[in-house]
Amino acid sequence: MKVVDRFASPMPQRRAVGLLHYATSAMLPAMDANLAMFRRALESISAITDREWEQIRPHLSLRHFTRGSYLQSAKEPVGDVHFLVEGLVREYYTTADGREHVKSFVRAGSFTAAYGAYILARESHVWIQALEETRALVFPFAAFVALRETNLIWERINRHILEALFVAKEKREFQFLSMSASERYRLLLEDFPGIEDLVSQYHLASYLGVTPIALSRIRRRMRVANE
Amino acid sequence: MKVVDRFASPMPQRRAVGLLHYATSAMLPAMDANLAMFRRALESISAITDREWEQIRPHLSLRHFTRGSYLQSAKEPVGDVHFLVEGLVREYYTTADGREHVKSFVRAGSFTAAYGAYILARESHVWIQALEETRALVFPFAAFVALRETNLIWERINRHILEALFVAKEKREFQFLSMSASERYRLLLEDFPGIEDLVSQYHLASYLGVTPIALSRIRRRMRVANE
DNA sequence: TGCGTTTCTTAACCTAGGTTAATGCACGGA
DNA sequence: TCCGTGCATTAACCTAGGTTAAGAAACGCA
DSSP states (O other): OOOOOOTTSOOOOOOSSOTHHHHHHHHOOOHHHHHHHHHHHHHTTSOOOHHHHHHHGGGOEEEEEOTTOEEEOTTSOOOEEEEEEEOEEEEEEEOTTSOEEEEEEEETTSEEOOHHHHHTTOOOOEEEEESSOEEEEEEEHHHHHHHHHHOHHHHHHHHHHHHHHHHHHHHHHHHHHHOOHHHHHHHHHHHSTTHHHHSOHHHHHHHHTSOHHHHHHHHHHHHHHTO | OOOOOOTTSOOOOOOSSOTHHHHHHHHOOOHHHHHHHHHHHHHTTSOOOHHHHHHHGGGOEEEEEOTTOEEEOTTSOOOEEEEEEEOEEEEEEEOTTSOEEEEEEEETTSEEOOHHHHHTTOOOOEEEEESSOEEEEEEEHHHHHHHHHHOHHHHHHHHHHHHHHHHHHHHHHHHHHHOOHHHHHHHHHHHSTTHHHHSOHHHHHHHHTSOHHHHHHHHHHHHHHTO
């Protein structure tokens, strides 16, 4: 595969869907709605008291990311955790030969951070890039670490987030061990309906571990099979 | 690939290494040494007091597994966590077509359990099988869960174990995304020197996600390259 | 010691996916 | 409106790895 630098490239061409996000982000919903969404996400893990909520709330700030901009760049220290209230990002890294490898796509309602690099206390090799207009509640990893030192709730919430990450990676391992690229693609479409219209074939193929050309062939085979 | 049932099959042929383990397990070291090893493993994660040690110690029991026997069978509920004080196991699952897929090899000094299935509160599809004479300190998952409800230390230890599991799975994802089978094999030998002499080619190939025939070809290429 | 079992190797052939290159298409900007 | 720039598709060719089948080497047990 050729060495490709896509960092500065314009975003993939859009298809049918999509202007929606511009419309809603133009309305700028009140901060309260974002905080409420964040608190609901926490409560779905473990009930928290108002006092505990007040421990984390002052550390949160809302940030906006335009399409193509970065929530985390490789080589920067891993400073922040992002909770997406709207939008879509990809987490990926680049190898020495210049190839990009997409680890995952993250949607609104989930967390994104270079957690692996943080655990290993290493320079992150991970890039996190907005694929849509994205808004996120951001808090410093350090603030969260301080909280979990003192209150079991935050350790528990941390553990639950990790459990979800671990299960996702196990699922991915399962797919790489036992399935072909076309089966992995079919499962991706099941897990994330509509992703074909939001994400370029280049990024999708990278996530699946194949070239865009191979994915194009897979898509054709699927079209032919459905006729 | 043909459907193969290896559950009842004798263990792979041994090579040069190996009688060592029989010798030491025949000596049956005192329980104290095993407990000390376990406590050291915990302390390497987080310092614990004697009082905390006494919370977990009564739940521990030593179990011995002969080569080929199972620490966990699929379809059994996930009941126990095993800390290996000696030996070697493989964690794997089988797919509908009868193929086996090895998730990982676990050595003495580490934990093994069907954690993913436990998180999802599902029937485990994972088998954990001893590849050597293996001794393990066993404790019920439920006992650990009860401890972490009440004491931050156990939540923290749980989180650290999960972090290690997560990092391992991320590493594996990285390898599947960016490396060929022969590169993955070379890395496995680096991470676990001597594993070629302990584990059958069938299991190694399964871990790498290729057939034993492909691994045989990879080995030949490596031999030729070293001449 | 010899037999049966299993693993490992090798060969021949096939398929999925990688590589290179050309074409067509959509979009955006001048 | 036209043109430039990427993206998606397709074709031709190549390689890694899968499949089937056979033989060789190592081991366990009688």
